[in-house]
Amino acid sequence: xxxxxxxxxxxxxxxxxxxxxxxxxxxxxxxxxxxxxxxxxxxxxxxxxxxxxxxxxxxxxxxxxxxxxxxxxxxxxxxxxxxxxxxxxxxxxxxxxxxxxxxxxxxxxxxxxxxxxxxxxxxxxxxxxxxxxxxxxxxxxxxxxxxxxxxxxxxxxxxxxxxxxxxxxxxxxxxxxxxxxxxxxxxxxxxxxxxxxxxxxxxxxxxxxxxxxxxxxxxxxxxxxxxxxxxxxxxxxxxxxxxxxxxxxxxxxxxxxxxxxxxxxxxxxxxxxxxxxxxxxxxxxxxxxxxxxxxxxxxxxx
Numbered sequence: 001x002x003x004x005x006x007x008x009x010x011x012x013x014x015x016x017x018x019x020x021x022x023x024x025x026x027x028x029x030x031x032x033x034x035x036x037x038x039x040x041x042x043x044x045x046x047x048x049x050x051x052x053x054x055x056x057x058x059x060x061x062x063x064x065x066x067x068x069x070x071x072x073x074x075x076x077x078x079x080x081x082x083x084x085x086x087x088x089x090x091x092x093x094x095x096x097x098x099x100x101x102x103x104x105x106x107x108x109x110x111x112x113x114x115x116x117x118x119x120x121x122x123x124x125x126x127x128x129x130x131x132x133x134x135x136x137x138x139x140x141x142x143x144x145x146x147x148x149x150x151x152x153x154x155x156x157x158x159x160x161x162x163x164x165x166x167x168x169x170x171x172x173x174x175x176x177x178x179x180x181x182x183x184x185x186x187x188x189x190x191x192x193x194x195x196x197x198x199x200x201x202x203x204x205x206x207x208x209x210x211x212x213x214x215x216x217x218x219x220x221x222x223x224x225x226x227x228x229x230x231x232x233x234x235x236x237x238x239x240x241x242x243x244x245x246x247x248x249x250x251x252x253x254x255x256x257x258x259x260x261x262x263x264x265x266x267x268x269x270x271x272x273x274x275x276x277x278x279x280x281x282x283x284x285x286x287x288x289x290x291x292x293x294x295x296x297x298x299x300x301x302x
Contacts, residue, residue: 018042030066041066054253058159061251071146072128072158072248079140083111084186087141087163087244091260092119092156094131098140100164102186102238114138118155119264131155146245157248163241172223172233180221184240187218194233197225256288 011032013019018038022028025045029038041063048069050060062069077085079098086100099111116134117123125131129151135143145151170181172192192198199212205224208215214225221239254261265288267279281289 027063033066037066054160054255058249058251058253061253062249065251067250069159069247069249070149071245072149072153073132073143073145074243074245075135075141075143075163076243077140078142083140084240085140085163085242086240087161087242089158089161089246091160091254091258092264093117093260094125094135094158096135096138096141102188113140117264118158119261125155127151128153128155128157149248153248154252156252157250158246159249161244161246163244164238165241166236166238168236169234170236172229172235174228174231176226176228177222177224180223180235180237182237182239183219183221184242185216185218185221186238186240190216190235190237192233192235194230197227197229197233198235 013029013031013033016035018035019029021042022038025042027042027045033041044059044063048059048063050056050063059069075087075096079085083099084101086095086097088095088097094114094116095112096114096116097110098113099109101109114134116125116131118125118131120126123130125134128145128149132143132145132151135141164186167182172178172194196212198214200214202208202213202215205215205217207213208224208226211227214223216223256262262278263276264282265285266281268276269279270276
């Protein structure tokens with residue numbers, strides 16, 4: 001009687017054009033990954049670029065692990081229309097400014113309505129449902145969870161963001177009247193590469209009556225000039241993105257160089273001048289340091 005064998009089937013990828021594209025992009029197919037999922041990850045290379053920045057690292061690591069970023073929370077401004085609001089998500093906290101004025105750098109010009117801790121386990125905003133509740137408890141801002149997002153998700157999963165964004169080189173067309181690519185331009189931030197055609201900014205469109213004068217409607221993004229701009233003229237400006245939808249990722253990164261993060265992980269020692277310096281690491285920081293030491297054997301002083 002012959003011997004019997006038990007064979008276990010094993011999945012094996014058969015290369016197709018997607019795999020060839022993945023080799024060009026440096027993104028090989030994951031084990032047992034189907035074409036649909038792999039196609040989404042390949043497309044993500046163009047949508048969410050990887051880089052050495054914090055956002056770029058989140059993009060790259062999330063994609064390499066076969067995970068996905070998702071929309072988590074939308075924050076809207078419901079305060080006075082005469083103010084310039086701003087939302088800043090920075091490492092371990094969310095800052096809500098009911099008025100943030102770039103033209104006035106004095107302390108009183110910017111009104112910080114709330115700072116919400118999203119890192120500490122004893123914070124009411126440690127999870128997304130608590131963060132939404134904390135934002136809705138302010139007088140100037142409102143928040144909602146995105147569809148399908150679990151409220152018990154860690155708020156620290158939110159990726160750093162800012163409702164104020166810079167446009168570095170937007171091309172200006174050779175027209176006397178045109179719309180910029182964005183609306184709600186921040187007053188005082190717009191600059192042009194041509195200071196002859198764009199020499200004197202006036203307060204109303206009716207005042208654009210001679211060479212060098214121009215008008216900007218900050219709300220609609222409408223630009224009116226007297227002289228036709230030359231080709232390759234560009235402009236730079238900041239604009240407001242509220243309502244702001246915040247993305248999140250299962251990959252959570254923090255930077256030890258960030259003062260926000262250090263304030264949560266090291267004892268803060270008050271200095272005579274009123275500033276603080278890092279003291280001994282707290283429990284969370286010790287855990288991070290030990291994890292780093294286990295990843296690579298190091299000796300003290302190396």
